[in-house]
Amino acid sequence: MTLVLSQLFTGISIGAVLLLIALGLSLTFGQMGVINMAHGEFIMAGAYTVYVLQQVITGAGWSLLVALPVAFVVAGAMGVLLEFLLIRRLYARPLDTLLVTWGVSLILQQLARDVFGAPNVQTRAPELLTGSIRITDHLVISSSRVFILVLALTAVAALTIVLKTTPLGRRIRAVVQNRDLAAVSGLATARVDRLTFFIGSGLAGIAGVALTLIGPIGPTMGTNIIVNAFLVVVVGGIGQLQGTVIVAFVLGVLQSMVEYTTTVSVASVIVFIAIVAFLQWRPQGLFTLRTRSLA
C-alpha cells in the first residue's frame, strides 16, 4: 500500500511538472492553433534566469522568489518577440509555424551554449525545499516536489481566474471560440494574440524556475521534456484547461506506474500506445470545443 502511494505521488509530481509545461503550450495552441516548438527553450530561459539571479542575489530562497516574476517576464517577452517577428506572418500555415519555431529553438539552444557554456550549470535550492516530508515511516516525499505541485495548481487557479473573470480572459475566450466573429465584434484580435502569447510563454518561464529544483539546467533541457508536454496538449484537447490538467496528471501517474512495473524505456512505448488507443476513442482530445466547423 505504501508502495502504491509513493508511486502515486511520484506520478502526481511528474504530472505537476508536465502540467506546468503544458499549461502555457495549451493556451497558445488553443488560441492560435500554433504549436510553439520553442516553448522548451522558454523553459530553459526561465531556468537560466534563476542561475543569473543567483549570481546577484545570494540568498537561495529570495532568489527563487524573485526569479518567479522575472522569469515570467523574460520568457513572456521572448514569446511576444517571437509572435511579432515570425508567428503572425504564418497564421494561415500552422504546420509551417511548427518548423519555424523549431528553427528558433535551435538558435536559442546554441545561444545558451555560447553564453553559459555547454555543460549543465548548478543552482542552489532554498533550504526549506531541500529536505523531505515524512508522512509515515515508509512514505517520504521531497518538499521540492510538493512545492512544484503547489506551484502548478496555483498557476492553474490563477489562469482560470484570469480567463473566467477578467476582460482580457473574456477576449481570449472569444477569440478561441470564433476568431472571425470576435474580430467583427470589434476585438483587436492581434493584440489579444500577443497578450495570450505573453502569458503562455511566461508560464514556460515559471516552469523553468520550478525545474531548477529537480533537474540539471542545460542548453538541451527544453527538448528533453517538451515532447511529453505536446502529448498532454494533444490528448487534453485544445482550448480547454481542464483537459490539460486531467491528462497531465493521468499521464504522469500512468508513466510512474508503468515505469515501476517495467522499465523507463518500455514505459515510454506503452504510454505512446495508450495515447494512440485513446485517440481512437476521442480523436480531438478529451475535451473539445463544439463548433460547426468541418475541418
Place this chain on the structure above:
Amino acid sequence: MRLLRKPVTGFAIGAVLLFGVAPLALGDFRLDLLAKYLCFAIVAVGIGLAWGRGGMLTLGQGFFFGLGGYAMAMHLKLADAGPGQMPDFMLLYGQLDELPWWWRPFANPLFALSATVLLPMFTALLLGLLIFRRKVRGAYFAILSQALCAAFAILLIGQQGTTGGTNGLTNIQGFFGYDLNDPVNRRTVYFIVAAALLAVLALTWQLMRSRYGELLVAVRDGEERVRFLGYDPANVKLVAYVAAAGMAGLAGALFVPAVGIVSPAMIGVVPSIEFVIGVAVGGRASLLGPALGAIAVAWAKTALSERVPSAWTYFEGLLFILPIVFLPGGLASLAGTIRRRSRPSAVVETPAPAKVEVTT
C-alpha cells in the same frame, strides 16, 4: 510528348551526374559522404510525397529509417559473426546466453532484405489506419509522429543488451560477403544507393502524375470536399504515408553499409525533424526539390561543421526559419518563377501554393 520528354531528360542528367561525374570527380572519402547524403535524399523524396503533396507533416520518419536500418544492421551483424554465433556486442555485455528470438529470422538474408522495406510499410499501414480513419491530422498528426520516434529511440537505448543501446549497431564489416573496408566495394555501395534514389524518384514521379497524385493534392487542399465527392481521404493519405515509410526504410537499410553504423542518435526527435528541413528548402511539393534540398543541406552541414561547429546550428536554425517564412515553395518555386519569366508563353506547372489549413 514534351511533357514526357522533360522529366526523362532530367533523369538522364541525374543518372550521368550520379554514375559518371561524381565517381570520377570525388575521392573515396567524399564519395562515401555523398552516398550518405543520397540516403537522406531518399527519405526526403518520401517526405515530399507525404508532406508536400499530401499535407501530412511527418516528424517521425526517423522511426521508419531506424526500422530499415536496424533490420539491415542486424542481418549484417549476424553475417559478420558467422552462423550460430552471437554478435560481438552481445558477448561484450554478456547478459544473454543465446540469441533473442526476434533476432533469429534476420540471419536469413532474404527475410532481412524484405523486412527493411516491408516492416516500415506494415507499421505505417497499421498506424496510419488507426490515425487517419479517426481524422487525426494537422498539428495533431505531426506531434504524434514525433512522439513515435521519441518512444522508439528511448526503447532502443533502454534495451542495451539486445539493441546495442546508445552505441547502436556499430563496426559492420561485410555486406553480403563483400568486405566493406575495400574501397572498391564501398564504391559499389554508392552505386546501389544512387540507383535506389533514381528508382524511388521514378516511382514517386509515377505516383504524382497519376490520378492518385491528383487526388492526394485534392485531399491536402480540401479534405472534406474530397470526402463529399465520394472518396475516402483516409485511404488516399494512407498510400502516401506508407510509401514514404517504405522509402525511409529503404534509405535506412542502405545507410548501414554506406556509413557502417546505425544508432538511436540517427532516429530520434532531432534527426527526424532534420529530415524535413531539406524538403522545405528544396521545395516540398516538387519532385526533385526535396532530394536536391536534402543533399544540399547535408553537404552544408558537413562543410560548416568541419570548420565552425557552432555556426552550423545557427545556420540550421535559420534554414528552418527563412525559407519557410519567405519562400514556402522552396527553391523549386524559384526555378518555376525564372522559367515562367524567360518563357512567358509556355505553360508551366505552377508550384503548389502554401498549405492553407482550416483549424478548429
